[in-house]
Amino acid sequence: MATPATPHAVSRLRTERLARSAKPFLARGGPKGERCAGCRLVPSHCICALRPVLPTRAGMCLLMADIEPLKPSNTGWLIADVVADTHAFGWARTEVHPGLLALLADPQWQPYVVFPGEFVAPERVVTQVAVPRAGVEPERWKRPLFVLLDATWPEARKMFRKSPYLDRFPVLSLQPEQLSRYHLRRSTRTDHFCTSEVGALCLALAGELQAAQTLEAYLDVFTHHYLQAKHQLPPEWASEAHQALRNASIGGAG
Helix, strand or coil, X not given: CCCCCCCCHHHHHHHHHHHHCCCCCCCCCCCCCCCCCCCCCCHHHCCHHHCCCECCCCEEEEEECCCHHHCCCCCHHHHHHHECCEEEEECCCCCCCHHHHHHHHCCCEEEEEECCHHHCCHHHEECCCCCCCCCCCHHHXXXXXXXXXXXXXXXXXXXXXXXXXXXXXXXXXXXXXXCCCCCCCCCCCCCCCCHHHHHHHHHHHCCCHHHHHHHHHXXXXXXXXXXHHHCCCCCCCCCHHHXXXXXXXXXXXX
């Protein structure tokens, strides 16, 4: 098991959430013994040594439902692993973290709330992201900040409705061509994507193709290790997923 990297935003949020818990959080299936603090996998299947950290112009802001930071299968954690400029905040209906409001008001960022356009007034919906163009003064371009509602679908709809501080921002409605490849939680619809998949789609729209491909490959590797551990099988270190991650992150790992 590799030495865990410096705790990122989701890791810190998990620590804060655990500190507020009246009783220990037990992942589905009950206690299974030790888990790595850096990747939440059992030590024999740790992927900390594979973690790719990439510099990006785009940033991520994860608004996380109450217990999402505690779930070993949560994939917002993977976004924070890969994208250095990732911020994470717990969501509550009655209060807003001042750090979140400060981030949304920071003039370097152009926030995009990522949510299906079918549930939003048409005038708020966008399907593209502004990227730097030749001839445009850099100071007139704002870095995209993707606001992702990290929750189950019913929770995400509630969060969207009850977060009026997001109402002034455009809603980015994704138009993915592929179906979800996420297999760690059940969903009745294959057009519902896990948080990491949404993050990769956003990065691609922002022109961050290497980061998008790396995050996709990293999700595949995480899923492989998670499921192999669940079935008490060793990880296949020479698998296609591992090779894809190495290829995607060449020249960009931090």
